[in-house]
Amino acid sequence: MKNIFTLMILVAFGIMIYPLVNSFKGNDKLPELGNYYAQPENVTKVNSANLVTAVVVTYRGLDTLGEVSILFLTAAIIAFFLKKQTGKHEVRENSEIFTTAAKVLFPLMIILGVYIFMNGHLTPGGGFQGGAVIASAVILMLLAFPEVPVNQKLLSYMESISGIVFVGLAALGALIGFGYLDNAILPLGTFGKFLSAGAVPIIYSFVGLKVGAELSNILVEFKSVQSNE
Amino acid sequence: MEYIALGTGMLVILAGLWAIMTRKNLIRIIIGFSLFDTGIHLVLVAISYVKGGTAPILDSTVCIQDAAQRIVDPVPQALVLTAIVIGLGVTALMLAFAMKMHKEKGTLDIRSFKDLKW
Amino acid sequence: MISPIHIITIGLGVAFALGFVNKKAKNFSATIMLVAIGLMGAISVAWLTALLQGAETVQIFTAGFKPPYSINLMMGIHEAFLTTLINVAGLLGGLYLLQSLKNAGNHAIMVFLVFIMGLNVIIMTRDAFNLFVFMEVVSIATAGLIILTETGKSIQAGFKYMLATGIIAGILLLGIIFAYYFSGTLNIDSLAEANITTLKGGSVAVLMILVSIILELKPFPANGWALDVYEASNPGISAMLSAASATALYFVLFKVLAIANENWYHILTVAGMLTFIGSNLLGIKQNKARRLLGYSSVGQMGLLMAILGLKPILGDKLEFIAATILVSHYLAKAGLFWLAGIVENDNIKNWSALRRKPILLVLFGTFLFVLIGFPPFPSFYGKWELIMQLSSNQHYYVLALILLGSFLEGIYLFRWLGYAIKMDFETLPELNINWNKIIPPVLFGVLVYVAGYFTSALVPELSALNYIPLLFIAGIYFIDSLPAYIKNTVAIIGMSIYGYQILPPLYENDMLRFIFAAIFIGGGILTLTAGYAYKGKRSGFYPVALLMYAGLAYIIQATNTLEFFFGWELMTAGSYFLIIRGKKSMPHGLSYMLFSIAGAYAILAGFGLSFAGTGTYNLSSLAGISSNITIIFSLLAIGFMTKTASLGLHIWLPGAHAEAESDVSPMVSAILLKAGVFGLLLLIINMGHNTETAQIGYILGWLGALTALVGNLAAAFQEDAKRLLAYSSIAQLGYILFALAMMSHLGLLTAMYYSINHFLYKAILFLTIGAVVMRVGTHMMYKMGGLIKNMPLAFIAVLIGIIALSGVPPLSGFGGKWLLYNAILAKGWYLQGAMVLFSGIIAFLYLFKLIYSVFLGQMKDNLRHVKDISIWFAIPVYILIIGIMIISAKPEWVLQPLGDMISQWYPNAALAWNGGLATGPYGYWNGNGIMITVGIMFVSLATWLWMMSRKAVQVKQFNIVYSAEAPQRPETTHISYNIYAGYNKALGWIVAPKITAFWDTMTEWIHSLAQYVRQLYSGNGQLYAIYVLAYIVVVYFTMIF
Amino acid sequence: MDFELKRLGFTLLGLLIVLNWGLLMGAAMRKIGARVGKRYGIPWFQPWINLVKNYAIRTSLSHGIMFYLGPVFRLSGGIGLFLFMPMIIGSQLWLNYSFQGDLVLIMYFQFFGMLGMALGAGEGGHPYSAIGISRGLSQFTTIELPLTLAIISIAIQYDTLSIIEIVQAQQGGFMNWTVFTNPVATIAAMLSLLGVLSHSPFNLVIAPNENPIGPPTEYHGSFLGVLQTNRAILHVVEAALFMNLFFGGATNWFEFFAKTFLIYFWSVFVGVVFPRFRIEQSVSWFLKVPLVIGVLAVILYM
Incomplete structure (x- = not known):
């Protein structure tokens, strides 16, 4: 009975969003x-080959700042919410293949992640993507070596430093450039080259570090509350 | 192409909402929520598509002068990036809540969490 | 000037930097957080100051591009004001939460800081998607803060919150995407210009955006999650959500409304009103303090939403109205939640714990009065302006609903206040108060008065208001710890000075107001004199008593409706506190307040309609009303009649007057009720001159007559002396209503004469009986008896009082009867008149019962050694007796000027004076002569009988003719209980408590309704999610149909 | 001043006449009542004997100051009514002090004595006094209602509340009397009169059962004498009031005696025929028949 009511609401919702689909013409x-x-004249003002990156880091850089804050918040909340968890977690011994592969893959993944965020202004990818890759490396290690303690302090320092640099660069834009998050505070460089787009690669690199650190942190927290009871 | 993405996105949204509204298990509700989010991301991507366009990255194939004619809209793509991260954050938090709730009552049935009412 | 964007820099930068701080150094982190919020606040305050001094609104561009190509923020007067509010709340809220935040650790401190930063950005940003992002920031931060107290309940609430806001955010995002698709922009201003509502899909996109923001404002019934959050989170957090978040989200709605079309105003109004009424209705059934505050909070936001929806008709007044109500809600709700955290007990009945620290009780009362919209708080002016605008634009339904909702809110708020003031608190544990928890509410308590003062400065109609009395009251409050006699002296001196200042000019210019002012101020001084009889401190008595008198004085001096209403509400507030001071007064205080609020709203609506008709607040403009006369007159009359306690609206009075303290009863009976009379009189002299009001007058006449009959009959059946006097007051006010309703020269003269008389004798009787009660310790007359021997002073006072009341010549009451006869015959209201005269005769029953049961008959053993009444009661009583003697002997001294005064409005047709001889249209009367004749006769006969029986032997109490038996016990020999059994058998049906039963049934229905409706909130978070979706769908279908 | 003294003299003389006439009339009525009941009855001079005896009793008990003031109030009430009532129309000297107040004064001055008496008796402390008073007050409230209506009716009829003017308007033949011009009001008022004079069936207030009951229970000696004096005066004055209002007043003492006797006789006549009412019965009765008639009297003149 209640489901019929729910279904009616859902159908009504469907009817409601139908005009959106209907008037969509591509x-x-x-x-x-x-x-x-x-x-072209605008592209050169940012001088980032990846236009999405240009949008994410400059035009809509404030969104990114918010986005970073959200991850930061999530990590912080999970950190104080899931703390103080005691209880032993019995882990199964991992297979040799897995642990060895993990050892081999871990540095490679880290390097890939770093590459992705450092080249965010040139190629597909960027800070979030790179950060996610780094976090995947971390989760791999967590699964492979559950007993090995993770240096959370390092992660949190990394997080803080990256965050401060991001905010600092953004503020610098307002102080010496034409506005908050203005990337032109650094030389714009040559279009399409690694050293281009002014502050974008730096910001994106730190975003990448920050995201990597935060996601890793969240994962570590989740893992730390695993217990058998 | 974009119509399919849009239509699928909308259907995924509805599916997600259905799960949110009818499933009783907290984890399933969260999965429903993720579906709902994903549907929205699909819709975003569909909207960014420009007929015949390519990725908004300027390199040897897409040169700076004819970029405006050849690329898809970079804006929704930037938005979807943000939206995904937000969705991730919310989902992670919800999972954390669900864990705590399970710990408290030993069940994941949403109907047993009615300590607050009226 | 620092760019406002650095609010973000500071907020986020510090939050990130806190990661470096050692986890143990919690004090340091917390301090840094407060400093950061302080800096953010400093930026907004700096901008607010600059903007107020005429600086231009600034746009803040990011990334060096102009909007719509990049995100821009704005810092205008709205933004500066609201970010200031949020940062102040953040600073104090952070201070308040210091322990909790420190316990939760550095991470919680970061979350709190980001939360405040996010709210700032929400307010400033002009980009739709950016808005979404920062709303999510705030939402996630909120989810984190909810679980600051890691209880199972708060976690559940947090999950429900995340589920509901998750869906809402998703819908918002969908809306924004499609709005982008249809308009090609994300900037709110460009979106507004694009006007996409004309497209079918575009209108759905706009709907999704707006409805999600509405949903964020927690509209009824899709707000179960929000209520749970308010209930379960740390009160400090609830305070933030209610004050800061709601404020920011409200501004978001304000901002985003630009993209909508006209239809949305209706939707907002309906959604807002539904929320306002729905939540306040459910609040009535609620006993948990924080959830109750949640209901109230949600209700207030509903009202604000409706106000936004009324934008088209409020025009440029919108900002004033919304700002005042928003600020009031912000200050009060934050303060109340903070108090909730101090009290810690969630049952509203246990809030009497506040009495352990009286300052908290004062704050609590202040905040509640702010919420209801009493002067001198900002919400008062906002509500006033709102009602005025609504009625000028003929939005009567909305007006009525707003008043209804406010009334419902009043029910539970004042019940709560009653509990706090009256419930026992000895058994409750001590409050555990830290300095950081007490500073924020105290500061907000002060701020709310300051805000009220500054708001009133914005209202030109109040420019003439004299604040000195209010300051004087505040001064009295600050010396509250001194002994009562000092404060009493200060109060009397203050009132005397005030009276000396206002009375002489009134005497010259306006006799009508002079008479009432003399009753209010003179009566006030006399009744205060009795206060010397009280030992100790009498904490809290003087500020509220003076508040009532100040209100009364304002009413007298008012020249426009706003000033009048201002005074009226102050008077109501003061008298409420006076009444509720009585030992068993809790329910009576509540019913008094509820009738008063309802009456005040009727007055408000009436003034609103009159403003609509005349376009001015001027009191004298009432005379110029040409449309809606019937309804305006009726509304105002009903409003005033709640104070005169006319039949149907009287049920608050007996308890309120009877249970009040001995010197308070005369204040609220002899003096306070005259405020209603003054109102009615104003109404009649201004509006009485036309056929429509004459018809209402006819009804009022019958009502007055019935009131007199029922009041007197009920008085005759009372056993409680003060209750008897209270019913007597109802009846006396019935006479006055009857006389006023005649709307003739003689009628008004009678009413004025009765008013003066009633003041004199009711003050005498209540003071004396009150003083007797203080001596004997009971109100029950059958427990007294024979007190004439111990209390001759009291006996003489009561004797004179009852003779004056009964209308027996030669004392002043007879003048009233004579005028009444003439007025009735001249008006032709014979049958009603006969009923009034009959009631007058019934008065003898209770007057005899009163004086006989208390002073005559058999003395009780336990009262053999009581002393006469306190000298401090005797002094005012005998001064009043002198007054009675003067107007009995020289009625022309009073009646002649009164007659001249009334002739301004109702020309004198037939009453002529020749010395002491009055010649009316029907008869004649020489008060002076009668006094002399009766006096001489009485004295000669008394002397003669004295001569004959001077050797009479004084016998003992039981030496009576008693069937050859000697009665042993005074209790069985003193016939008093149910003395009019026969009369009751014959006529008791008239006073069967049908009206009380009627109101009880109404109450019962409202409670049942609330109980039924609140089952919507089953506690299932999933159901709340369904409600959210259903709400969207319902709005959509309402829009398209 | 000369006139004032003369007025005082005539007034006191009138008082004396009224007192004796009241005593005589009281005796006559007792006699009539007894004869109807097949008893012999008292001698006609019995009231004077009672008075003299009571005033002469030397022992005297007092319950307190109010107990003593009660009879004073009572007698002041009776004499006051006499003072404010015009007795003989046509002579300035027999109008007493009625220039100080009109019919309203008379109506309300009736309560002066009642109230004082009630208080005096109250101080006596006897429970039966209180019972009697409560009954008396209860009954009196309802008695007054038809009377009030009748007075309103005639006030409308004659457009005045002045007794003198009302009487003057009735001069010139008995057909001008209110009883003929306004019979309905007269009936209502005459029914009230039964209660005003407290004869059976409305005499529960002072009903002599096996024990004495009513306000005078505790009074004796000179106190009782005062009360008896008052009773004589009051009955005549009440009858005079009805005479003035409904039966054309009196232009000489003979007419006065005749009319007051007949008016008084009316209540005795009813009293010997009907048995006594209980208090709620009498209250209900007055609020039925006489009330309806009274309302009718007003409506007819509205």
């Missing part, structure tokens, strides 16, 4: 905003 050309960002 895009024949870039919308105004995207078009603006794609104009």
